Amino acid sequence: MKQLICPSCQTRVFFEQSDCVQCGEALIFDTAQSNVVSAASAMSCANRDLIACNWATDESDPFCPSCRLTRTIPNLVSDRNVALWKRVEQAKRRLTYDLMRLRLPLAVSSGAHIAFDILSDETAGHPIMTGHLSGLITMNLSEADDAEREARRAAFREPYRTLLGHFRHEVGHFYWEALVDQSQLISPFRLIFGDETRDYGEALAAYHNRADRSWNSDAFISEYATSHPWEDWAETFAHFLHIVSTLDTASSLPLSLDERSRHTLDDPYLERDFEALLSLWDAVSYSMNELNRSMGMSDAYPFHLTQAVRGKLHFVHLAILKTRSES
Template sequence: MRQFRCPNCGQRVYFENYFCERCATPLSFDARQMTMVAQAGAHDCVNRQHLACNWAVDSDASDFCLACRLNRTVPNLSEPGNLVRWQKIESAKHRMIYDLLRLGLPVKSRAEDPSHGIAFDFLSEYPGAKVLTGHDEGKITLNIAEADDAEREARRAQMHEPYRTLVGHFRHEIGHHYWDILLRGSPDLPAFQALFGDERADYTEALQRHYENGPPQGWRQSYISAYATSHPWEDWAECFAHFIHIVATLDTAADLPLGLGRLSGRALQDSYREDDFDALLKAWVPLTEAVNEINRSMGVSDVYPFVLTPSVIGKLHFVHMIVRKAARAAEQRGEVAVERARVSA
């Protein structure tokens, strides 16, 4: 994401900041203007009291901000460790919601869309009550153990995954939601099926087969991850997550002194709204190669441990096309509240 400035003194501030570290002005993120505002006069989200949200409320109808209104179940804060887990979860979730707003996709709560609206359930696992992270008709469940670094790393190793993060979970699960509202029954469905396969294949059976047998031989040629091989819906959700990884990280890089325009041959105005998919890719590949090398020199894992083959690029291109189409349609319906000028300024 782009850099933010303190509205009082101009100091660089971060997306998660509650105060300016230079002048101590209380800060809130205003999701309509996509900018940091001084808290005075702004109405802060109720979850600020738990340091779980620094957004301003955007409507008179709720004491919660646009991101927190989507919560249905939050962790039981009387249990030790849950406050810190929840804060990490909210931080990742708020980044994902920011992504959706920048992409211009419709973000609807359960109250606004009772059949498909987004609702988050952040649940603890107990003996006999397993919690599976997943999506079902707008309802997104997250096992809060994923907020514990050691737990998540153990699961990552056990599943042979090169990358497992909270923000990655959110970008994946929300991908299922947008499949439902953008592709189910749409004229673009045959093109989806040609690229990703027939999603009418039995989902439970497909997942069971994947967990028993692992991915097919040579899967890297056609899939971004082993998990993407399990079912066309999972392939879509993985590609959707990667598309957001790409535009979100390019957006951050665009504001840093990296000479990205020189690397890619062209400067991107707004990666989230870029219509030229090849321009995104031309910037993304050299950026990931450079940052992976930087990570290796510090002895940490690659920031982007994935290979984009022509077949995977074709799928990412399709995600890009669907997202841009949905954003343009939402804009025409006047549904997008974000002030474009503020973002590209």
């Protein structure tokens, strides 16, 4: 996220802010300008008062481009659920921003389109499984509860588990369908990721029932990526979004960079030079981890990008470039 500035007092503000802490100006993020503007100059999303959505909308829809993607909202019977939903939508706005900056389609010719069901366990009467089906992403509201999410992260031996990470992973499944399936990329996909036609349900069951939890960290970005080629793609797609989004943030930080790095950071979402992106990411992720350790915190990016994983990331980048060039 490039640096945002309050239009009234020129103070730096965060992407999530609805008001400037310096001057009190009410703020709205205008997606058309990709910048914050005064709330007096734009139409607020209908969810602004309820969950502090700080995005603008227009006369065609009461909800902003991110909120209108939510098909089902959770049960709002409790203040806790409202607070958790606020966190979910906040993360989803980051995802929506990623997709807009990458110029990726939100729908495909088959009719599938991105939508979200944000569900709570007490309404369903059974545990909600976060997942994806033909563009519809289901998110368990409890994933916004830090304690519950951390417990699941530890139980599943995951080095990283965030709301935004979930969204980026699940939307990756949609973009396998949109960018790879039924395209000229399907053959190289199978060479790199494996044969996705093997039974998905059986593969996941085998993964969860494995007694031996060792896995090939040279070939996969995460243990879960080993379960099935679709999950390998989704995990890799999510990491590509992690990379370009973080580099976009780095573009406006007071860093000492050479001219080539500054060119790459001009718009990492649209950068065509994959090696330039990865070279810069190596330096940025190392710096983030060192800073976190100085604060006594865990690594911000606890992953190692091997040559095989870099190749998979490169394939994701090529698939995005191909789709963008054809649109």
